[in-house]
Amino acid sequence: GQSLEQPSEVTAVEGAIVQINCTYQTSGFYGLSWYQQHDGGAPTFLSYNALDGLEETGRFSSFLSRSDSYGYLLLQELQMKDSASYFCAVRRGNQGGKLIFGQGTELSVKP
Amino acid sequence: DVKVTQSSRYLVKRTGEKVFLECVQDMDHENMFWYRQDPGLGLRLIYFSYDVKMKEKGDIPEGYSVSREKKERFSLILESASTNQTSMYLCASSTRQGPFTDTQYFGPGTRLTVL
Numbered sequence: 452g453q454s455l456e457q458p459s460e461v462t463a464v465e466g467a468i469v470q471i472n473c474t475y476q477t478s479g480f481y482g483l484s485w486y487q488q489h490d491g492g493a494p495t496f497l498s499y500n501a502l503d504g505l506e507e508t509g510r511f512s513s514f515l516s517r518s519d520s521y522g523y524l525l526l527q528e529l530q531m532k533d534s535a536s537y538f539c540a541v542r543r544g545n546q547g548g549k550l551i552f553g554q555g556t557e558l559s560v561k562p
Numbered sequence: 563d564v565k566v567t568q569s570s571r572y573l574v575k576r577t578g579e580k581v582f583l584e585c586v587q588d589m590d591h592e593n594m595f596w597y598r599q600d601p602g603l604g605l606r607l608i609y610f611s612y613d614v615k616m617k618e619k620g621d622i623p624e625g626y627s628v629s630r631e632k633k634e635r636f637s638l639i640l641e642s643a644s645t646n647q648t649s650m651y652l653c654a655s656s657t658r659q660g661p662f663t664d665t666q667y668f669g670p671g672t673r674l675t676v677l
Binding site: 455459481482484492493494495496499501502538540542545549550551552553554555 | 566597602603604605606607610620621652654659661662663664665666667668669670671
């Protein structure tokens with residue numbers, strides 16, 4: 452079957468660093484994406500890794516290891532506004548877009 | 563800014579009704595998608611389209627159909643709504659993606675309740 456596993460909940464304090472892991476088992480793999488969704492809002496794109504290694508975008512970084520079928524999202528200098536759900540998603544198609552999502556990780560940032 | 567709009571934010575329908583959910587994007591994107599989102603299950607792909615009049619089944623197409631007559635518009639149709647189709651429905655769009663990019667833009671969602 453196809454599955455993505457990520458923790459359901461993570462709690463951290465303002466200013467801290469948090470890592471959200473994602474392991475996947477899918478038929479066909481072209482890359483790993485991360486999306487953020489605030490309560491009641493639309494998912495918004497954060498990052499995409501097609502190759503092994505670390506991609507950095509401001510306070511957020513994303514890592515991929517294709518050999519381990521594993522990736523993570525790293526959030527640094529946490530702010531209250533980072534409280535949201537974070538989804539990893541595997542791209543299965545060459546044309547893009549054919550994503551399978553994990554169940555999401557709810558991040559709570561405490562003062 | 564890319565804008566994806568959905569026809570309704572909230573919708574209440576009765577079992578057996580035919581339901582249309584509309585999605586419009588304003589960025590000339592080739593690809594459009596319909597997902598449903600349920601607690602603890604993440605987003606699940608229902609149908610997608612890579613071009614006008616073209617459609618492909620996603621992971622959970624049963625009970626749904628789609629229509630894409632114009633590039634900017636992608637409709638999701640519930641032929642005969644059932645209570646297990648109560649959910650949040652999200653539309654998304656994207657350009658044709660190369661190997662190193664893959665960004666989807668989501669609409670605000672339609673929360674459908676079937677009574």
